[in-house]
Amino acid sequence: MKTVDFNEVKRQEAQSRMAAARKARRSLQAAAAQQRRASLVGDGAKWRITNFKQVARAMSKWA
Known part of the structure; x- marks a missing residue:
């Protein structure tokens, strides 16, 4: 598995x-379409990788 x-x-982000x-x-x-696309997964800012440890911890709970 690649790290x-x-x-x-x-x-990439x-x-x-x-x-x-x-x-x-x-x-x-096009702007409206991009906004709708971003809204499909919730608040885009919330899901940006700004605190990698916090995100990794949250993702580990999904499995």
């Missing part, structure tokens, strides 16, 4: 946010 590198997770921002700038409809 998850914190820096790699943060890099940043790329995802930038891609979403680029798509949202195209039009109001």
Whole structure:
């Protein structure tokens, strides 16, 4: 099983946010679609990896 590198997770997260921002700038409809997509999993800020230990602890309870 491949271990998850914190820096790699943060890099992917940043790329995802930038891609979403680029798509949202195209039009109001694109921005609304991005907002709906982000809302499907709840508060986007809550699920960003800012405290890796806290997130890992929460994810370990899912299994």
